Amino acid sequence: MRAARPILPWVVWGIAALSYAVAIINRSSLSALGPAAQEHFGIDATTLAAFPVIQLVVYAGLQIPVGVLLDRIGARAMILIGGALMIAGQAAMATVPEVSLAIVARVLVGAGDACTFISVMRMLPEWFSLRQLPTISQVTGLIGQSGQLVSVVPLAVLVGGAGWMGGFLGLAAVGLLVVILGVVVLRDAPGEGTLLERITGRRGRVTENARSFADSRTAALSAVQPPATEMIPVISEVRVRGLGFWNRARRLLRLPGVRLAYWVHFASPFAANVFLLLWGTPFLVGGLGLDEAAARALLSLTVVSSMVASVVLGPLSSRFIERRVWFNLGITVAIAVVWTAVIVWPATPPLALVLVLLLILPLGGPASMIAFEVARSHTPRSYAGFGTGLVNTGGFTASLLVILLIGLVLDVQGAGSPEDYSLHAFQVAFAVQIPFWVLGIVMIVVEQRRTKRWMEDNGRTLR
Numbered sequence: 001m002r003a004a005r006p007i008l009p010w011v012v013w014g015i016a017a018l019s020y021a022v023a024i025i026n027r028s029s030l031s032a033l034g035p036a037a038q039e040h041f042g043i044d045a046t047t048l049a050a051f052p053v054i055q056l057v058v059y060a061g062l063q064i065p066v067g068v069l070l071d072r073i074g075a076r077a078m079i080l081i082g083g084a085l086m087i088a089g090q091a092a093m094a095t096v097p098e099v100s101l102a103i104v105a106r107v108l109v110g111a112g113d114a115c116t117f118i119s120v121m122r123m124l125p126e127w128f129s130l131r132q133l134p135t136i137s138q139v140t141g142l143i144g145q146s147g148q149l150v151s152v153v154p155l156a157v158l159v160g161g162a163g164w165m166g167g168f169l170g171l172a173a174v175g176l177l178v179v180i181l182g183v184v185v186l187r188d189a190p191g192e193g194t195l196l197e198r199i200t201g202r203r204g205r206v207t208e209n210a211r212s213f214a215d216s217r218t219a220a221l222s223a224v225q226p227p228a229t230e231m232i233p234v235i236s237e238v239r240v241r242g243l244g245f246w247n248r249a250r251r252l253l254r255l256p257g258v259r260l261a262y263w264v265h266f267a268s269p270f271a272a273n274v275f276l277l278l279w280g281t282p283f284l285v286g287g288l289g290l291d292e293a294a295a296r297a298l299l300s301l302t303v304v305s306s307m308v309a310s311v312v313l314g315p316l317s318s319r320f321i322e323r324r325v326w327f328n329l330g331i332t333v334a335i336a337v338v339w340t341a342v343i344v345w346p347a348t349p350p351l352a353l354v355l356v357l358l359l360i361l362p363l364g365g366p367a368s369m370i371a372f373e374v375a376r377s378h379t380p381r382s383y384a385g386f387g388t389g390l391v392n393t394g395g396f397t398a399s400l401l402v403i404l405l406i407g408l409v410l411d412v413q414g415a416g417s418p419e420d421y422s423l424h425a426f427q428v429a430f431a432v433q434i435p436f437w438v439l440g441i442v443m444i445v446v447e448q449r450r451t452k453r454w455m456e457d458n459g460r461t462l463r
């Protein structure tokens with residue numbers, strides 16, 4: 001009976017984190033395969049650039065619908081649905097002959113990816129204590145992001161050796177393996193069954209044993225619930241039939257803590273996403289004049305920096321829960337200051353400044369995970385999926401807009417293609433980030449004050 005308590009949460013978490021890592025591998029599977037994709041489909045660079053943009057649009061656009069569905073059918077089902085969609089997308093990518101169908105395949109991958117992260121985040125509080133959560137969330141983010149490394153060298157080697165079809169079918173097969181593990185292992189909460197148990201109608205010993213754990217946790221959780229519904233009369237009707245989506249969204253957004261979480265996620269990660277997803281290498285090579293090998297070496301610094309920040313920020317934000325938003329704000333301000341120095345530097349910025357930028361920039365990813373802690377503290381449990389999805393749109397919407405605006409400003413300056421790139425054009429283009437930082441920072445300060453007041457008015461403390 002006792003053995004189920006310590007091991008099961010870690011096994012469930014392991015498979016959930018692995019599902020997220022596979023989602024990231026799928027998300028970034030074209031990042032090192034641009035030339036191969038151009039050759040395979042016979043497309044130009046503009047068409048190639050449509051792939052990540054469409055994928056980000058699908059990802060960001062589905063966050064709220066997925067969050068709503070998550071509250072209805074649970075994290076286990078959503079992670080498995082996400083995995084199945086990505087398998088279908090990559091199998092299609094392997095086999096379709098035309099670029100229009102490849103875009104449909106990419107939409108499937110984006111949709112599956114959209115289901116995964118927030119479902120994993122939704123599952124964690126059911127298995128771990130509030131004190132453990134910040135660290136577990138950061139490590140989950142870290143494991144997920146390590147998928148990005150797999151999609152660079154190993155996937156390129158696989159496609160180089162087995163060909164386009166073999167490589168992408170291989171990716172689909174890895175996804176299938178993890179979905180099968182998910183069917184056997186994933187449970188929404190202690191005491192609840194796996195999909196396999198549901199299909200066979202038989203409850204295994206592990207599930208039965210986990211029931212005692214579930215009973216003790218239910219008692220513990222009721223003592224440390226997020227906002228009790230009676231304290232938030234505006235959303236006390238969450239279960240009323242026919243209460244429309246917008247109505248419910250408005251009621252959730254009336255909570256200042258949820259808005260605070262949104263802006264925390266909006267302000268911190270976009271600069272890193274924009275740099276790592278698209279514009280980093282063109283800037284380092286076409287703007288600063290580095291060769292490709294040096295650019296790659298500098299970009300690998302960002303991985304180290306992000307990993308260190310993840311392991312430091314989790315325990316820190318758990319220990320100093322009252323200050324966690326200020327940690328996020330400090331990191332965002334630091335990124336904005338260093339980037340602004342690079343933008344306004346009158347000549348080629350010194351290497352030391354570029355190194356500082358590449359060390360500070362990636363801190364935005366781990367810092368953005370604090371948003372989910374804030375959301376968890378302020379979202380009623382029955383709205384947790386909706387709230388997490390809403391918050392997760394913040395950083396991705398900002399990233400998407402900044403990616404597009406940088407391309408637009410480069411084009412307007414006549415510096416839209418590699419042969420026309422210049423440092424000055426990049427400095428002007430990267431300046432589009434400044435209003436996004438200003439907006440994010442101002443809104444964090446405003447909503448932090450409102451949240452504090454709301455908590456005082458309702459006699460609540462952070463847990």
Ligand SMILES: NCCCC[C@H](N)C(=O)NCC(=O)O
Pocket residue numbers: 117118138141142144145269306310364365366368369392395
């Ligand atoms: N260790 C970095 C984690 C970054 C998390 C990132 N800001 C995020 O919100 N990710 C969502 C996702 O789907 O990847």
